[in-house]
Amino acid sequence: MSLFDSMVKYGMPLIPKPIVGRVARRYVAGETMDDAVRTLRTINDEGAMGTVDVLGEEVKERGKAAAAVEQYLALLERIQSEGLDANVSIKPTMLGLKIDEALCAANVETIVADAARRGTFVRIDMEDHTCTDATLRLYRRLVRDIGHVGVVLQAYLHRTVDDINALLPLGPNIRLCKGIYREPRTIAWQAYETVRANFIYANDKLLEGGAYVGIATHDSHLVWAAMATIDRLGLEPGEYEFQMLYGVDEELRRIILDRGHRLRVYVPFGRDWYPYSLRRLRENPTVAHHVSRAMLGLRPR
Numbered sequence: 001m002s003l004f005d006s007m008v009k010y011g012m013p014l015i016p017k018p019i020v021g022r023v024a025r026r027y028v029a030g031e032t033m034d035d036a037v038r039t040l041r042t043i044n045d046e047g048a049m050g051t052v053d054v055l056g057e058e059v060k061e062r063g064k065a066a067a068a069v070e071q072y073l074a075l076l077e078r079i080q081s082e083g084l085d086a087n088v089s090i091k092p093t094m095l096g097l098k099i100d101e102a103l104c105a106a107n108v109e110t111i112v113a114d115a116a117r118r119g120t121f122v123r124i125d126m127e128d129h130t131c132t133d134a135t136l137r138l139y140r141r142l143v144r145d146i147g148h149v150g151v152v153l154q155a156y157l158h159r160t161v162d163d164i165n166a167l168l169p170l171g172p173n174i175r176l177c178k179g180i181y182r183e184p185r186t187i188a189w190q191a192y193e194t195v196r197a198n199f200i201y202a203n204d205k206l207l208e209g210g211a212y213v214g215i216a217t218h219d220s221h222l223v224w225a226a227m228a229t230i231d232r233l234g235l236e237p238g239e240y241e242f243q244m245l246y247g248v249d250e251e252l253r254r255i256i257l258d259r260g261h262r263l264r265v266y267v268p269f270g271r272d273w274y275p276y277s278l279r280r281l282r283e284n285p286t287v288a289h290h291v292s293r294a295m296l297g298l299r300p301r
């Protein structure tokens with residue numbers, strides 16, 4: 001990565017918000033539920049499934065957490081009434097985890113119970129390491145009491161293999177991803193190749209152990225490794241799925257679908273797009289190019 005690329009990547013919070021907004025537009029369906037529904041319909045028409053995220057995190061007021069619950073209930077209703085092939089993804093800190101764990105648990109339970117009534121599913125996203133224990137506690141309780149719920153494990157965390165060992169007896173539904181938050185060396189593998197190797201190890205362990213896995217990556221080496229394991233184990237398409245983020249590598253999406261695998265696209269929408277967009281831009285290998293074009297007033301490509 002050039003010095004300029006690194007400056008853009010790590011100096012991103014200093015870049016004016018409207019510029020970030022212009023470049024990051026591709027990662028977000030829009031600000032309204034109608035925007036999300038339109039995007040989901042296109043994704044379903046392509047043969048992929050969706051998971052919808054109402055943007056928002058790190059909520060500090062009970063009222064805002066309650067409003068997020070209402071948004072999710074409206075979203076679940078809309079997905080069903082529109083006949084869309086989609087479920088929802090939620091963030092515990094949007095639902096009050098940083099206020100009070102019990103409040104968050106009650107909020108998440110309301111959403112999962114509604115999803116269960118409608119025969120759909122809720123994925124609990126995984127945030128930074130300060131949330132891991134509470135999120136896994138929440139997941140265990142909901143699997144036991146309701147079902148229709150899955151969680152996320154991050155291949156960069158040292159603890160992930162232990163978490164898999166502990167969760168496998170539950171027959172878990174796990175989205176496996178590399179992990180996006182900046183975590184210290186004491187708790188997370190830092191080297192790119194180590195995270196990749198741990199992703200492959202964790203994914204194999206989950207699939208061999210009978211878990212349903214949402215294999216969430218745009219790294220074609222990891223997609224290949226997962227396809228090899230799926231073949232070796234003789235798994236049917238209904239026993240796992242691939243997952244990708246909206247706005248990232250549509251060609252790879254097509255490649256996976258054309259090989260006969262199921263694939264789900266993560267579709268975020270809402271007004272609180274800034275933190276999510278910053279994280280996506282930091283991961284874009286050509287971010288410097290896009291940011292400089294936007295700063296010159298040119299259209300992002």
Ligand SMILES: Cc1cc2nc3c(=O)[nH]c(=O)nc-3n(C[C@H](O)[C@H](O)[C@H](O)COP(=O)(O)OP(=O)(O)OC[C@H]3O[C@@H](n4cnc5c(N)ncnc54)[C@H](O)[C@@H]3O)c2cc1C
Pocket residue numbers: 124125126127152154175177178179180181216217218219220243244245247248249265266279280281283284285
């Ligand atoms: C469906 C889904 C849900 C996720 N949920 C979570 C979660 O709950 N918690 C969490 O910590 N993380 C989550 N992530 C993010 C994940 O942890 C990684 O940070 C992210 O997927 C990038 O890792 P990668 O495996 O795609 O590999 P990378 O090595 O980052 O990317 C591989 C290639 O994909 C392309 N690419 C990747 N990102 C971009 C981008 N933004 N713009 C353009 N091209 C790009 C590039 O060509 C890159 O070389 C999720 C990811 C997905 C796909």
